[in-house]
Amino acid sequence: MKNIISAFALAWLALGSQAKTAASPSLTAAEPIDNHFIVQYHPDTSPTDRKAHEDLIHATAARHTSYRGIMKKFDIGGFQGYHIEIDPKSVSLLQKAKIIKQIQPDASISISRAVTLPPPLPLRPIVAPRQSTPSDIPSNIRRIPVSTWGQSRLSHRVPGVEGYVYDAGGSTAYVIDTGIRTTHAEFSNGSSSSRAIWGKNFIAGSPDTDENGHGTHCAGTVGGGTKGVAPLTELVAVKVFDAGGNGPWSGVLAALDWVVKHATANGRVGRAVVNMSLGGSKWQVVEDAVTAAVQAGVVVVVAAGNAGQPVNTTSPAACADAITVGAIDAGDARPYWSNWGVGLDFFAPGEGVESAWVGSDGDYASESGTSMAAPHVTGLVAYLMQQFGPHTPQQMRDRLNAFATRGAVTGAGEGSTNAIVYNGNEMFMS
Known part of the structure; x- marks a missing residue:
């Protein structure tokens, strides 16, 4: 050696002074x-x-x-x-x-950029049929009459039902993205403190805040007080993208490294989930890093991508150990731009999703993309960890699969798992 x-x-020593050449591959x-x-x-x-x-x-x-x-x-x-x-x-x-x-x-690389699309279909009150669901679901259920369509979809077996039905809870979600506007009203604890905290900034010279909006939007869907799937979740900002939504793969690897160490040091393994609404070309190194994070006990949720291509063409979506999420619209159809195929694990709302934005502490925006779908699953993972206790990544995958609504997605794409994530609470509706 x-x-x-x-x-x-x-x-x-001999090559150090030679001219720079293009890297390969x-x-x-x-x-x-x-x-x-x-x-x-x-x-x-x-x-x-x-x-x-x-x-x-x-x-x-x-x-x-x-x-x-x-x-x-x-x-x-x-x-x-x-x-x-x-x-x-x-x-x-x-x-x-x-x-x-x-x-x-x-x-x-860049964030999985949002796409411009028409607004979702209006919600309509209907009676939803019940499907077989695991028996250990908590019964202290709450209902928000006015909610986003994404929240509603996750708590009902069919699309278009008004209201978000859930049992209050949350754990810890790390958002590897453009940062989070931690002062936004969506993240308030009802006092001067915020459930969104600053974790780590891997963009040299940039401020500890979200200069883009993408990360704040994702965080709001994960755990916003009114827009989030898990309204009590602690949100940790891990910044790897600048104001333009760009950053290096090395920063993403450094962020994963930091998250695993932080979760381990703070006793959050089994109660921690990572949202990665980002992607680039197929890159085995980052997939290996995601696998290592999962093997260390941290659930990793990733966006499938917005190119309308098989998920195995992009990373980290192609990583078998990540939970890869595609998008549906309000009618349960896969939009043409959502990636698909073998390795896509679940679908979640990704079109016309309203969440927190960065113009002010009361700013909101409607965005579309698999970047918006993945945080629904991240929030659900955080929620289920709080409800049922610590989970290994495999246990969480099994629970999501047990709860999921099957066969409802139109045009899911060859090889895609036709499953929409579901929080299991509809069976307790009166």
């Missing part, structure tokens, strides 16, 4: 960041070997190149690696180290 690392270091639907790469170790690499490898890279970068070397290390359960700035010609030499599983170029 020492000889392999030393050979890399010696070669880097590149991402087809994301913009590679020159000279920035994500390096992933093999899972069985010992801490001693990792340290020796990293120490040598640090020393070499400091003495012999104009690049910064290792900028951030990742340790997400079974996923270890680092973000490095390096001469691209040295990457092939780095790949020869037996402890390295893969190296991929860092790239700029």
Whole structure:
């Protein structure tokens, strides 16, 4: 091992002053960041070997190149690696180290952008049939007469029913996004405090607030006081996108790393869920990181994407361990833009979703996209964790599957699981 690392270091000395070249392979639907790469170790690499490898890279970068070397290390359960700035010609030499599983170029990605669509169909009061549902559902049920159509859909077996039926509850939801306007009225505790708190900001030089609106909108759907699926949930802002909704994959990996460590340190494993309404080209490194977060005990919910393509073409939606969510409209049809296919786990409301916005503490906006669908599921996960206690990710997946309304989605897409998430409370309606 020492000889392999030393050979890399010696070669880097010779290559460090050479001209910059384009990285390979590149991402087809994301913009590679020159000279920035994500390096992933093999899972069985010992801490001693990792340290020796990293120490040598640090020393070499400091003495012999104009690049910064290792900028951030990742340790997400079974996923270890680092973000490095390096001469691209040295990457092939780095790949020869037996402890390295893969190296991929860092790239700029974006939030799963909303799409412009007509408003949803009006709600109508109807009598909804009951379906078989698990028997351990709490009976202290509440009903909000006026609610968003998304809230209503999650608490009824059929579309178009007025009111949100739920049992108050929530746990902790991490929103990896553009940040959260934590002072918004949707997140008020009824005093001067807020259920939305600032977690971590991975955008250098940006303020600890949402400059875009996307993250605040998602957070409002997860746990807003009037617009949210889990109105008592603690919301943690993890900022990885700037005012334009753009940021690097390395920031997303750093955010996952931080979330798992934060949830573990604060006793939230089993009661924590992550919302990731974001995506880019198929990128195995981020899928491996999501898998590691799930294996560490954190439920990860991701947007399927808005390209009208199979979910296996984009990450992290293609990750089998994530809960991947497609969109439906108010008539239970999949919009043409919602991704679909094998690996899509559930559908949720994603068209004309009203939630908090960033113009003021009382600002609201209606948005459409799978970015809006995923937070419905994230909120439901947080809600169910509060109602039924800690869940492993697999236990939560099983519960969501047990509750789901089957076969209702029109045009679900070949290979998609035809299941709309449901909170289980309709059986207690009078």
